[in-house]
């Protein structure tokens with residue numbers, strides 16, 4: 001085991017409570033009851049008076065402002081309560097994807113839709129780290145009472161990001177979780193509250209577009225896509241976020257300076273990807289060369305000496321499918337901010 005890897009592992013272990021980790025589930029037990037769900041039991045639980053999102057289901061869907069022709073993905077569709085409400089509103093010109101990790105739920109949603117003559121619903125059995133939807137196909141991803149069940153939130157949210165059209169949006173409904181205020185069940189069941197989830201979703205490439213407050217124990221938030229860039233085209237992610245996401249394995253950092261600069265000093269956590277190489281190779285050559293070095297399911301932070309070359313590297317890596325985020329500060333400033341130098 002290399003020293004760099006040992007350090008990264010140590011950081012990841014220290015910070016695993018912060019959520020949003022990617023290499024392992026942020027909440028391994030949260031979906032136990034959905035492994036072989038007894039659908040009848042969950043219909044009683046999800047589709048009964050007294051559940052706030054059931055009692056306010058009309059307002060929740062009304063606020064989504066659905067239009068005929070829209071493609072909507074109900075992510076974590078469960079027993080299909082919202083899928084069946086969304087389907088007639090987007091009409092037969094539109095499309096609803098009922099997406100869930102539990103095949104029993106997806107089968108049930110397809111069956112009930114068929115029985116009710118609803119023809120525009122497609123079931124999708126997804127994986128714990130991907131919604132498994134076609135790229136650029138969805139206008140709205142509706143996520144009710146499901147985000148806190150995502151075990152790999154960054155990967156799932158990036159898969160949703162890719163599935164959404166450029167103007168695509170997310171509606172998130174989830175429980176408020178407030179220490180000293182929320183019930184013990186909520187405090188134990190949810191790993192975090194609204195501000196953490198909003199921050200995670202923003203970091204996956206979105207910004208808050210609208211918030212409604214008609215629910216007492218839950219929140220309703222609409223997000224739109226955001227390129228998370230400043231006027232200078234550098235990432236708006238804070239240095240604290242960068243450190244946290246590197247430590248928990250959600251992100252990786254690359255140095256696009258040249259080999260002689262790297263040899264004179266570099267960050268312990270960085271990988272060398274010189275700009276001259278990015279410029280000198282074809283896309284196919286780069287894909288082959290970077291396949292081992294850079295994963296496409298992580299945020300890739302990018303630094304150089306003073307924030308200039310990262311801007312040239314960004315479109316090249318973006319073109320290859322990376323979620324690349326150029327840092328405005330360079331090597332020395334990063335060291336000044338506490339990033340460890342390689343020995």
Ligand SMILES: C[S@@+](CC[C@H](N)C(=O)[O-])C[C@H]1O[C@@H](n2cnc3c(N)ncnc32)[C@H](O)[C@@H]1O
Nearest residue numbers: 034046076077078100101102128144145146149
């Ligand atoms: C509490 S239920 C909510 C069901 C429905 N949205 C509702 O409000 O009635 C959460 C659902 O999310 C699903 N789920 C958990 N992790 C998921 C993931 N990574 N992607 C998609 N669905 C997931 C579960 O199987 C479960 O059906």
